[in-house]
Amino acid sequence: MNYIDIKNNQCIPLASIPVLEYEIFLEHNTSLLKESQNHCVNYYGFHSDGKIKLICCIANDNDGSIYVSSSHINMNETLLSFTHHHFAFEKFEREMHENFGIKYLNHTWLKPVRFSFDRTNKENTISNYPFYKIDSEELHEVGVGPIHAGVIEPGHFRFICNGEQILHLEIQLGFQHRGIENLFLENKKLLQRVTLAENISGDTVAGHTTAFVNLWESLCNFSADKDLQFTRTLALELERIAIHTGDLSALCTDIAYQLGSVVFGRLRTPVINYFQIWCGNRLAKGLIRPGRNNFPFSKKLNDKLYKLFDEFERDFIEMCEESFSLSTVLARFERTGAVTHQQASSIGTVGMSAKMSAIVRDIRSTHPHDFYSSLNHQPVIKNHGDVYSRVQIREEEIKQSIGYIKKLLKNIPEENKERKNLSSPSLNSFAISLVEGWRGEICHCAVTDEKGELVHYKIKDPSFHNWLALALAVRNNEISDFPVVNKSFNLSYCGHDL
Amino acid sequence: MLDNFKILIHQGKQFIPDITTAEVPGIFRGRPVISNEKVDDDKLVDLCPTNSIAKNPVSIDLGKCTFCGECAFAFPDKIKFTKDYKLSTNFRDGLIVKEGEEKNIILNPDLIRKEISKYFSGSLKLRQVSAGGDNSCELELNACSNVNFDMGRFGIEFVASPRHADGIVITGPISENMAEPLQICYDATPEPKIIILAGTDAISGGVFADSPALNRIFLTQYKIDLYIPGNPIHPLTFINGVLELIRKRK
Numbered sequence: 001m002n003y004i005d006i007k008n009n010q011c012i013p014l015a016s017i018p019v020l021e022y023e024i025f026l027e028h029n030t031s032l033l034k035e036s037q038n039h040c041v042n043y044y045g046f047h048s049d050g051k052i053k054l055i056c057c058i059a060n061d062n063d064g065s066i067y068v069s070s071s072h073i074n075m076n077e078t079l080l081s082f083t084h085h086h087f088a089f090e091k092f093e094r095e096m097h098e099n100f101g102i103k104y105l106n107h108t109w110l111k112p113v114r115f116s117f118d119r120t121n122k123e124n125t126i127s128n129y130p131f132y133k134i135d136s137e138e139l140h141e142v143g144v145g146p147i148h149a150g151v152i153e154p155g156h157f158r159f160i161c162n163g164e165q166i167l168h169l170e171i172q173l174g175f176q177h178r179g180i181e182n183l184f185l186e187n188k189k190l191l192q193r194v195t196l197a198e199n200i201s202g203d204t205v206a207g208h209t210t211a212f213v214n215l216w217e218s219l220c221n222f223s224a225d226k227d228l229q230f231t232r233t234l235a236l237e238l239e240r241i242a243i244h245t246g247d248l249s250a251l252c253t254d255i256a257y258q259l260g261s262v263v264f265g266r267l268r269t270p271v272i273n274y275f276q277i278w279c280g281n282r283l284a285k286g287l288i289r290p291g292r293n294n295f296p297f298s299k300k301l302n303d304k305l306y307k308l309f310d311e312f313e314r315d316f317i318e319m320c321e322e323s324f325s326l327s328t329v330l331a332r333f334e335r336t337g338a339v340t341h342q343q344a345s346s347i348g349t350v351g352m353s354a355k356m357s358a359i360v361r362d363i364r365s366t367h368p369h370d371f372y373s374s375l376n377h378q379p380v381i382k383n384h385g386d387v388y389s390r391v392q393i394r395e396e397e398i399k400q401s402i403g404y405i406k407k408l409l410k411n412i413p414e415e416n417k418e419r420k421n422l423s424s425p426s427l428n429s430f431a432i433s434l435v436e437g438w439r440g441e442i443c444h445c446a447v448t449d450e451k452g453e454l455v456h457y458k459i460k461d462p463s464f465h466n467w468l469a470l471a472l473a474v475r476n477n478e479i480s481d482f483p484v485v486n487k488s489f490n491l492s493y494c495g496h497d498l
Numbered sequence: 499m500l501d502n503f504k505i506l507i508h509q510g511k512q513f514i515p516d517i518t519t520a521e522v523p524g525i526f527r528g529r530p531v532i533s534n535e536k537v538d539d540d541k542l543v544d545l546c547p548t549n550s551i552a553k554n555p556v557s558i559d560l561g562k563c564t565f566c567g568e569c570a571f572a573f574p575d576k577i578k579f580t581k582d583y584k585l586s587t588n589f590r591d592g593l594i595v596k597e598g599e600e601k602n603i604i605l606n607p608d609l610i611r612k613e614i615s616k617y618f619s620g621s622l623k624l625r626q627v628s629a630g631g632d633n634s635c636e637l638e639l640n641a642c643s644n645v646n647f648d649m650g651r652f653g654i655e656f657v658a659s660p661r662h663a664d665g666i667v668i669t670g671p672i673s674e675n676m677a678e679p680l681q682i683c684y685d686a687t688p689e690p691k692i693i694i695l696a697g698t699d700a701i702s703g704g705v706f707a708d709s710p711a712l713n714r715i716f717l718t719q720y721k722i723d724l725y726i727p728g729n730p731i732h733p734l735t736f737i738n739g740v741l742e743l744i745r746k747r748k
């Protein structure tokens with residue numbers, strides 16, 4: 001067998017992952033991606049026995065499988081690239097080239113990804129990044145960043161324009177690189193690690209923390225009690241509502257629609273304040289912990305949430321009806337920043353960036369964890385791949401999440417007062433955890449050694465796939481539409497840079 | 499048009515009338531209070547994920563604390579977090595809360611530079627630099643300008659260029675890759691200018707303090723005018739801190 005077939009949040013002995021000759025490894029994984037139900041959730045390498053161990057994880061969206069395979073390569077081997085066969089591997093291979101100096105024979109362009117502090121080639125610095133250039137007297141370049149004009153994280157955007165029209169956009173990231181994956185190994189206390197998970201991306205605290213705790217619990221053979229699962233599912237859906245609502249506000253701001261901007265912005269407040277009421281932090285930091293829960297859900301919290309939704313829904317629906325019936329609003333959203341189905345599939349997008357282009361990809365339905373199996377989630381799918389599709393997904397997902405939460409509240413699990421302590425992680429093991437955050441699929445992977453210590457920790461934010469979708473979306477658009485297109489994706493810098 | 503009015507009426511007035519006395523809803527981990535209760539100090543020190551707790555006397559450094567609240571869960575009689583969100587100060591030691599001492603965290607008026615109260619007391623334009631931040635402080639800084647907190651009414655605003663700014667607000671632990679852009683931004687800000695550190699990551703590196711991917715040299719070169727702790731900072735903490743800085747006189 002070329003692979004081992006596992007499920008989300010399953011922990012397996014590292015030795016059970018088949019180790020393939022590189023050619024077979026390549027053939028196997030790239031041919032899996034020829035089928036549209038499969039996509040690559042993670043592909044990475046780490047030092048092992050003086051060599052590099054590559055692990056590739058391909059998820060099947062039809063049956064909830066994750067196919068894991070591996071290969072063991074020598075440090076200075078030159079390899080044929082996966083990218084040559086499927087473009088979805090492009091970034092993963094660039095990352096491995098940057099981190100380990102792996103040479104690929106037929107990769108499109110092995111540019112640095114995030115200028116990690118331990119990269120092999122220190123000559124590559126963030127200030128000498130090789131931007132794509134076009135030699136022309138008519139075209140001009142526009143560069144913005146790294147510091148953003150608003151209160152937003154840094155990245156450098158280099159446009160090649162023909163007058164107002166964008167021909168090409170290249171996005172350079174890495175400014176937020178904090179060495180976070182390395183810190184997961186360095187910091188040995190569990191509390192340090194879960195706090196790190198909370199700080200991967202501050203707008204996705206519930207998403208990344210759930211991925212971490214589910215992974216950790218599976219490494220420790222701990223099956224989470226119902227009340228823990230309830231907390232995580234509820235937090236994920238609340239986070240989705242909060243950030244989507246804030247995004248609708250920001251989108252209105254970018255098209256100068258003041259009323260929408262103000263009202264959606266205001267509507268986000270009670271939702272994030274609800275986290276404050278529940279756990280003392282507006283972004284849910286402190287709420288989710290492995291194997292325990294400091295903030296049991298009470299009857300009082302339940303009543304407050306119903307009341308919140310009564311008020312929220314009324315104003316939200318009213319504001320959506322008004323905004324999305326205005327021709328001035330629609331004129332800016334419709335057909336702006338479109339990505340085709342073919343483009344989106346070829347780069348392996350996830351989350352909204354996939355669902356906007358008729359790709360049915362949502363971990364909540366394909367690889368459910370916590371309470372998602374019981375919610376029977378049906379992803380919101382759009383076809384046009386434009387700003388309006390992304391707006392509609394947000395609007396409909398907010399309504400859907402409210403429905404899910406109300407369903408969850410009908411049956412609140414009792415707090416388990418006699419919780420077992422977490423045991424130590426399994427030895428020589430591999431575990432994977434997938435979560436559908438509001439932005440899309442989050443993937444955490446861990447490998448332990450013979451003492452059960454973490455030897456490798458890999459985080460993948462949905463933005464890792466999706467930044468390229470933004471670059472494709474703005475082609476042939478006016479440069480003045482860039483802010484609204486950018487905001488409609490709302491990708492993460494720190495989640496990407498790690 | 500009529501629909502718009504209807505919506506406006508439904509929305510009512512959303513701003514918080516008095517930002518200095520507003521109460522945070524629900525629970526909040528603001529200024530901690532440490533009692534004189536005897537506990538196992540070593541256990542307490544060891545538990546903290548960011549080494550914020552010291553012993554003899556037991557103290558918490560809010561510049562390092564990530565406000566996870568775990569110390570208060572483990573030692574409820576020893577440590578309590580109050581709802582006091584006024585956590586800002588202008589000297590680093592002012593962030594250290596000791597056992598048995600219950601006092602507010604305040605700015606030292608003697609350390610406020612003269613230019614600040616002279617030029618900025620009615621209007622302050624700030625350039626924000628996200629330097630390895632996790633985007634949570636950035637979200638809260640944006641919230642400062644929304645209709646609830648409405649920081650603009652005090653003349654405090656974020657601007658798009660350092661050329662338009664009176665100072666910079668740094669969030670994040672300052673990654674190596676942001677060290678140079680941060681310096682360029684600071685240099686481009688006209689004098690007199692101020693530096694505000696927003697959030698625990700900026701003040702001490704927070705959960706990233708030991709990462710080899712950081713470069714915090716910038717902070718050793720200039721006087722920091724305001725430290726605002728939190729993970730993330732609460733909008734009320736930020737606005738009150740800045741107001742104190744620009745309004746306080748000797």
Ligand code: SF4
Pocket residue numbers: 545546547548549550551558562563564565566567568569570
């Ligand atoms: S709340 Fe602060 S002092 Fe207490 S354990 Fe957490 S980080 Fe340490």
